[in-house]
Amino acid sequence: MDYHDSEKAVEVASRVEAFMEEEVLPREREALRTRELVSEDEIHDLWEMAKERDLFAPQVPEEYGGQGLNFRDMLPSFEQVGRSLFGALSIRANAPQEGNMHTLEIAGTEQQKEEYLRPLVQGEIQTGFSMTEPMDGGGSDPKMLKTTARKEGDEWVINGHKWWTSDGYAADLLLVMARTDMDAHPYAGTSIFLVPTDADGVEIVRNIPHLGGHGIVDIERGHAEIKYRDVRVPEEALLGELNGGFRLAQLRLGGGRLTHCMRYSGMAERALEISKAYLQTRHGFDESLSEKQALRHRIADAETELHAARTMVRHAARELDESDARIEVAMAKMYTANVTNEIMDLAVQCLGGSGISKDLPVAHFYEAVRPFRIVDGADEVHRRTIARDAFEDVYDADMENVVEFDSDLDMT
Known part of the structure; x- marks a missing residue:
């Protein structure tokens, strides 16, 4: 899909994708195969590679060691890192560090930025x-x-x-x-x-x-x-x-919710890719599973819903440039959380025994994505926000007839 991201956003995201394919995903597959965990030293090595490729901390201003991408331009890169179990960590774009960097950047004094933001970006502190x-x-x-x-x-x-x-x-x-x-x-x-x-x-x-x-x-x-x-x-x-903590937290959480959405969108996309590859090669009842209409329709629904989620997140990001975009962010976060949960459940079902094993990343994805409906605001909280806005200042003249009709039927 073409989401009309800026030329800069597409160019950086393509390089992040190459980094994932060439360095991160091969190590992930090896870890899944051998059960040999990825060490912190290896993560630091990936940071150095990311720096050499101008991919490290894409969301942070250049003066503090990042790549200086604006919020909308960094989102496609976050989607790419979400495809790996440790992709975000590999370029220093993982939560909560990413959100804390942003908070220090927008609210910190110069002394606080020098003392904390600069070493935080470089991974010297957590x-x-x-x-x-x-x-x-x-x-x-x-x-x-x-x-x-x-x-x-x-x-x-x-x-x-x-x-x-x-x-x-x-x-x-x-x-x-x-x-x-x-x-x-x-x-x-x-x-x-x-x-x-x-x-x-x-x-x-x-x-x-x-x-x-x-x-x-x-x-x-x-x-x-x-x-x-x-x-x-x-x-x-x-x-x-002083006393401005909630406003600052809202600024942090608004952008953080959207970066989470993109990371989980990337995760869902990869889960679908693995599922489709499996369905095409796995045969049962005289044909490949990819020919089974029920599965084909569920994959079609998943592709459609994921496209809608990505579009919604990008729209919310555009609005966030102009306002707090509270409703748009709430809608995007709640919808994406549910879509990615549904896609991950579908992926596990499509893969059968391979879906519940940890030979593939999907079982890990399944565990990781379920908390997303709770963290950064539970579904119910976002629905409350959306509903409150939906009913605010609502007046429909057509409802006068309903009120008059109900009054005529009042027998008390």
Whole structure:
């Protein structure tokens, strides 16, 4: 399909695709065949190769070591890296690092960028985004946030309990959301702080066992449960404006949701390619499985839905350049999450025994894609946002007749 991406976007994405085919996917296939996990040293070697090919950190400005692509131009490259179990990691475009880089870029002071953004881009440090809390704290309803930061002299004192802090288990720095004005609505009284993991009072409780993950990469970063007990950070640890944490998080999550969509779209595309290749070579009941009409129609539906998802994401990305595009992003994220889940389930079914084995990447894909309907906003939260907008300021003059008719039938 031609999505009319810019010439620059197409050119970079084609080079990313070549890098995946020549360097990343062969190592992935070897890891699946031998069960020999990809080491962190190998990932660093891939980073050096990506730098030599001008593919490293495509979403980051050149002054900090990236390729300087704008948001819309980088999306096709994210789709290409999504085709591999560790493709995004191989060019430093993986979550949550990619989102944290963007957050530091748009809100960090020059000192914060030099101290944290530059080494983060180069892979010298790792970061975690610490927002979600255990029950009854902030989750799908972020207004329930309970972590606090109170000012004492020239320091902030943070107390709270977080979990699902992505990459938190191995992070050097945490971006922590905390209430800073308890008298204000949480949307107007929350801030983000830069907290080193070695600060007094930071306790990494555990790495939460979870569905999916890198699968074949020997890097334990995971999703951490963290407790903050009287953690003191200086005034300079505030990221962005005081009490502007929710706006900043929304800026981070809006773009992050779309980059996730593209990565999972690439994953779904590859799962379909593997499925179609298998259906053409596997025979049963006197013909190849690709000739079975039921399967052909399901593949046709999957191709159509994936095309719609890709188109929706690109439209949302265009709108994001002009506004917060909250509704467009919500629609794209919710729809793409469900489409990629359905495609992965179809791929497993088409592949039969090969689909549930881990000789192929599809079983890993299946595990990885299911959390996408929960992370970065559950389906229900996005539907709530879309429905609220759909019913806002709605008035249909034709409904007056319905109201009058109902009144005539009122027998009470």
